[in-house]
């Protein structure tokens with residue numbers, strides 16, 4: 001089974017949790033794309049769903065499929081959000097934001113009753129951090145934040161695209177840092193979010209309810225108690 005087949009398998013398993021009349025949060029990325037396609041099929045078959053996209057890219061795909069999209073301010077709470085991850089560990093902690101969508105994704109996750117993460121099996125790790133942690137920052141403060149992260153030994157690298165600073169849907173920049181040696185991720189999160197100009201980090205430490213991993217002999221479902 002290829003990684004992409006595992007992603008699709010996890011996505012198809014996850015959409016089974018979607019029921020009629022739900023408000024559904026749509027994640028971002030290659031795994032989430034399989035899920036959005038499956039949500040499009042549910043809608044075509046007559047299911048009434050209202051969806052909140054986590055990025056401009058996801059919104060575009062969803063609209064092309066005829067999925068009803070609303071802004072977050074138009075609804076109160078999201079029933080279920082299905083999203084991908086760059087890494088997940090055994091404690092339901094995640095690194096997200098490889099595709100730059102971490103800020104809106106985290107806002108959706110925070111405002112969702114039930115969060116499902118879908119991934120191919122390579123995303124499940126013993127310890128987070130082989131994947132660099134994305135941090136979203138305000139452009140005005142980028143230089144000083146890079147200096148701060150350097151002093152913290154986090155080996156910051158500002159993300160670029162076509163030789164220019166990478167810009168998020170919220171017109172911010174991304175700095176990727178190395179957290180592999182960090183033991184206390186909660187303390188790191190608190191420290192980072194205290195820095196003026198750091199808007200959000202790609203650490204999702206306590207929002208996930210269920211992780212679905214693609215697997216050769218059928219999807220693996222890990223429920224958080």
Ligand SMILES: O=C[C@H](O)[C@H](O)[C@H](O)COP(=O)(O)O
Nearest residue numbers: 029030031097098099100101
């Ligand atoms: O910013 C991007 C998101 O956090 C994605 O969900 C994450 O990067 C995983 O993407 P993919 O499913 O393409 O590996």
